[in-house]
Amino acid sequence: MSSQDEEPRALSLLFKTFFSKHWPVWVGGIMLGILNILLFAVKSPWGASGGINNWGENLYDKLGIFGYEGITPVSAHYYGLLCLILVIGAFAGALLSKEFAIRIPPKGELIKGFIGGAVMALGAAIGQGCTIGSFFSGVPALSGGAIIFTIGLFVGVIVALKYLLWEMENRPGFSSGKSYTFLAVTKKSGNWQVWLGWILSGIIFVIAWFVAGVNGVLAWFIISGLLMGLICQRSRFCIVKAFRDPFMTGEADGSVGVMVGLLVTLVGFTAIKYFGIGVGDSPIRAIEMTWVYPHFWLRALIGGLIFGLGMTVAGGCAVGTLWRVGEGQVKLWMAAIGFLLLSPISRKFIAAPLVDSLPHSMKFKSYLPDYIGYAGAFLLVCLIILIWYVFVKWNERTGKFSAF
């Protein structure tokens, strides 16, 4: 066989490695962790709810309602744009692997999607963050509030899972009925999806190249968004799954993937904060307090609990919703719409007065190294992850806390 025949085969094998099967979740966790560290090194860590909130504010600005004026357009808002490009990255990932299809579920699921999204928006507004900002980035940022937010998430997920199990048992019709699928292809046909995936990815790189001439950081956010969407879709990186599955089917793979991502991010974030990497002329304290929000402890607890309820009902957290939007899951389109419509309103009319009524002792910035030092904070987060790991692996083996 000539080397000319070998070459396309080698490229085809390389393509199949990435787009034939799903990646292990831990691979996604490592890659997302690295990108998150780079985002922090370049500007600030990964976040999702702020970006979706920007979409909502822009909508209300255009409609001229609720008093939103002069909102930063999505194209110039780092996180609004990151979220948008993440959807496109997931769309590209789904196309390249021929997994894109518009999937319309039964009506009850659409309603659950919308309500779940709206509830997530409320949780994010009260808790000041979502599963990314106040968990996947917040915990490695050594924020005490993020740990409390995580406890809230756990409780919310368990309660909402009980509801889903009840619904399946007592109202099975709610998730049954007519469903539709459009534009689906099979592995043997539908190469248009692969071509469209390449074209779309190419367009985003060209856009990033042009933006780089004006704003290099924004260009980096565009590239990161594309990669993050693609990675999430291929590894099915899902924080709801990480919290929920041990209590549902007992599966631990999703949890372990998220833990790996947390550990990678923890190492990078700790180094950036400890050494003040990229601090420039600003005081080191500013970088230390990045992604440490004034929500310790009650604000984070209530917000996390509400967010946990919402994401479990919707079947996707802020980022899990976004990449599934790109994959064509219409239930999550409803969740994104619920989230973006309710987020600005929740922030302005519900969270603001509620938070004002709380005493400072229930909504302050808690930076763990201030109390136990960097080594102590690092080890504490490692210990929490280790306990979580031992629990999910033990539960996977014994099924003690699993519903099935």
Next chain:
Amino acid sequence: MSAKITETIDCKGLSCPMPMMKLAKAMKGLNSNDVLEMLGTDPGTKSDLPRWCEKGGHTVLEATELDGGVFRFVIQKK
């Protein structure tokens, strides 16, 4: 020769976690060696289902891709 199907669950159009929840519930109600057919459209099921079956000791007898983006799994309970 294909196995005699005891029960079929239709999860078309559903996204995570509903397909796996419905599958786990249906499997719970079956007897050993019974065969369950599952139809779904969520790409996540393609990796979740075989992994869950492997851990539970169930056998995936068939995993096929039908037209219209539908996956068909035939599983034999442990």
